[in-house]
Amino acid sequence: MAHTWINLSTRWSLSSVQAALNVIISVIGTVGIWTFARFWWQRAGARVVRRNSGIPLSALFTVSSPGEAWDAITVQGRRLFAIESWHLLLQVTIVILVTLACMLSGPIATLASRTTRTVQKSTLQVLHTVTNGSSSANLLEAIVLWNSTIGSLNQASFPTDQLLDFLPPSTVNWTYVPSEWDPNWSMDCNFTDETLLYNVSGHGNYTFYHPLDAFPVYRETYDPAWLDTSKYRIQADFLSWTAGSGINAPFTDVLNFILIESDPAINDRWHTNNETMYLSLSVLHTQNLSALDNQYFNQAEATSWRPVGPVGNASYTRVECSITRRPEVPDKDLVPWVWTNDTYSITMQYVMFWSYPFIREEFLNITYPTPTGKEILRFYQAYLVALGASIDVTPSPMELSVWVETVQLSAIFLAFILALASVIILFSIRYFVFLKRHKRELEATFVPDGKMEWIVHSARLAASGNEEESDGKGSKIKDRVYLQKATFGHFAMGDNHQNSPDSEIRRPSLARVHTRGNSVSGPPSRPRGSMPRQPRTHSLPQLSIIEHEKQNKARPSLPSHQEIGNAFNLTVFETDKEALPSPPDSSPHTRERKVDQQSSRMSSNSCGQVSKALDPVLPSASIKPSISPPNSLPKEEKL
Known part of the structure; x- marks a missing residue:
């Protein structure tokens, strides 16, 4: 079906095109009826010029309007369907059909045109992910920037197998074309859809900042290699909603965000930013559970809430990736800084980003759905590209593919209009040549039309x-x-x-x-x-x-x-x-x-x-x- 439509314009509006089509249909119909009538007059006039005798008057009658069609019907009556009147019947039929087409030019123009989005090349001003050289760079509470970036990536269908080297403007409907992107960091990821956990309970020995230790059943879902603290760093944060404001009030909903990645402190990775990183992002969603408050605080923990007892419902989602840098990069100063030492800021921004929708749903007594693996990985992409692009204050022009509102025209309608216009031009030329060639004979005989x-x-x-x-x-x-x-x-x-x-x-x-x-x-x-x-x-x-x-x-x-x-x-x-x-x-x-x-x-x-x-x-x-x-x-x- 895509081949039956032709891109007409990216600048004209649909209403303007349909108005033009109305005029074209009316003009083609009017001129077409005139040309059709001239054809039949020329056909009879040629016989008169050749001095043929016994030419029926019906052969000289031409139908060029609905009124003349009605005259032919009322005069001929049933004889209009006789064999000798076939030319009159044909003229009457054509005139009626063309008149109806002119009357219905509006609906015809609507059916023959439509708007759609097509991909066109355009030069955009982009922000590159500038290498900052710092192992502790972060971007905090940039909710608007993250939302616009994630929305832009989703509408562009940007894949989850790479990190962005530059950030296109979110105000433009750009789209992902593989040939236009040559990423410095590529990702190979495995996604785990939401999985239910059974017989989950808390022992009261660990806070929500240590979900792997607080919920042993959840810890068992990891490959033991990820739990090797000599190679990996584990960082977690949480978002919760309680049923009341009193002490030891039950928790109705808790979202734990867990990040496990290769330790950036090993081999001075946070300074070189070139080794392959192994990353695990997961969300643990628990509901209807209790927690104890020991009322103690220290530098590492901002809360003393410790889950205890059985958990009503528990589920999790996860994505595990290996992030690899290409051997040679075009510009070492334009590479996203993956090996950051500030992993705490990453999990904290997960909490900040999901706080508003989570609290809104809980306030309305609606259970908030567990974020999927693709959603948490998309935020990771947006966070890193926004962090690097926030340092670049000078946009650079780059040619990218963008979605453009395009008016399309039906190929069948266009072919029919072109064929009809060609026939009209051909018959008109034939008619005027006949008039010029037989000017004297026509003036002498005066064949009425x-x-x-x-x-x-x-x-x-x-x-x-x-x-x-x-x-x-x-x-x-x-x-x-x-x-x-x-x-x-x-x-x-x-x-x-x-x-x-x-x-x-x-x-x-x-x-x-x-x-x-x-x-x-x-x-x-x-x-x-x-x-x-x-x-x-x-x-x-x-x-x-x-x-x-x-x-x-x-x-x-x-x-x-x-x-x-x-x-x-x-x-x-x-x-x-x-x-x-x-x-x-x-x-x-x-x-x-x-x-x-x-x-x-x-x-x-x-x-x-x-x-x-x-x-x-x-x-x-x-x-x-x-x-x-x-x-x-x-x-x-x-x-």
């Missing part, structure tokens, strides 16, 4: 038929002009006289787009008496007839009956539109409409009741005519 362009496309079709779509100044009409000037709605097709036999003409049921020539293209006025304009509102049969007329325009001939009927139908539509109530004839356009109406009525009389048989305009005939002047029919075709 999106709702806005479909609206403009309808207006352009309604205004089509001019020789040049221009604004009268020679420049092409811009799309925004169509959007601003064109109108949409129902347009009257003539007066519906209730008493007239021609009252069958009906208004088309579909609203249409209508463009005004004077507002869009500004064509010149048509001469009086000319053929009425053909509206660009056609049904499918009419479009084919008009196309046929354009193809045979070079050889004019009399129109067929069908052509006359269709032309008549278009003229009736135009007449019906102009028959709406209007102001008095005050402009040439108004007079022109009257001429059109007269021509329309003449055509109506000659063709009979053809218009009665016409159905309402087909749904595909949705484009309202332009006012631009059509080409005049040949004289032979005028009615």
Whole structure:
């Protein structure tokens, strides 16, 4: 699982990274939907550019928002799941999924990022253990320093097989890396976990300062070699809690700290500080026992309490080590001083260090647990390095490994985002290359893309038929002009006289787009008496007839009956539109409409009741005519 996360930053906070991921997800989703829609438009546009016929309208429809997805669902209905609509179904699905991803960008960013601690190299100011050359140096009651040092060693997972040559700052979360430490003193230790003692009793001949003699059962737990006083020095101290304040009050808890080490006075070891030392540290924990007070004091003993009688509970922990110095040291002045003659201060500082937690638990009537062998050895390490570092007042820079809060990013999420971004860039380049390569064809055919362009496309079709779509100044009409000037709605097709036999003409049921020539293209006025304009509102049969007329325009001939009927139908539509109530004839356009109406009525009389048989305009005939002047029919075709 560690390989699925990538370290992103050690300086940015998790909240900042998640905020940035929210933005990235939203941007990728928005641009991705746009690129996906452009892909499908390009796919259909390429077919139009190649002049393919019969391209379904559904192929030109692109889904780029949840609203358009809803339109596709409501229009297609169940046909959305048909084989021929697979591309629409795919677009709808992708748009919905991407929209949900953008909405849930916050939870996604939370799942895709996390904070953890990583190891980084850093230069720290350390204090070296300076050799003091004194055999009686000690450090008393430095509780805060010991606590911070022990806490620093524990969080760094510093091993118990060596002594420290320098002390890193406890304010930095440094960690132990073996390659960065080359100790002058190494230790080989054996630990004894808490062991219960049975049938323990005191004889009343020795005080708590002599636990090996006061409790014979405990003395038997040592190897006899450790008890050879000609080779080893034995030092002990204790911490106790009584059930009352009276004389001979029972002891509820007693902690004895026992140190046995190679005698530093032999062979002048306290001055050379280079021989191998053998060390034994032990804690004897006794409970519910009695002690006698003989009320005598001397220089060696600060108390006269002597345990006597059976002990309720007894247990001990122990660690035995051999401490060896390396043959060659880089600097003889920077070596911890192990061979101290002041062993009394060591056991006394054990008592000082454990006094507060011990008394606190006893005050709350909680039995204090026996310190483990690793705990008492850790204090020994902290005591010696703090003692040596307290002499060094000039910190030295050293590169060590430290724990750093690091923001990590999911490798799977990063790979997905990079892949998606690559696809978006590739498709975008492909889209813009397509636009540049087929610029002329696309401008000529005007393949609509999106709702806005479909609206403009309808207006352009309604205004089509001019020789040049221009604004009268020679420049092409811009799309925004169509959007601003064109109108949409129902347009009257003539007066519906209730008493007239021609009252069958009906208004088309579909609203249409209508463009005004004077507002869009500004064509010149048509001469009086000319053929009425053909509206660009056609049904499918009419479009084919008009196309046929354009193809045979070079050889004019009399129109067929069908052509006359269709032309008549278009003229009736135009007449019906102009028959709406209007102001008095005050402009040439108004007079022109009257001429059109007269021509329309003449055509109506000659063709009979053809218009009665016409159905309402087909749904595909949705484009309202332009006012631009059509080409005049040949004289032979005028009615």
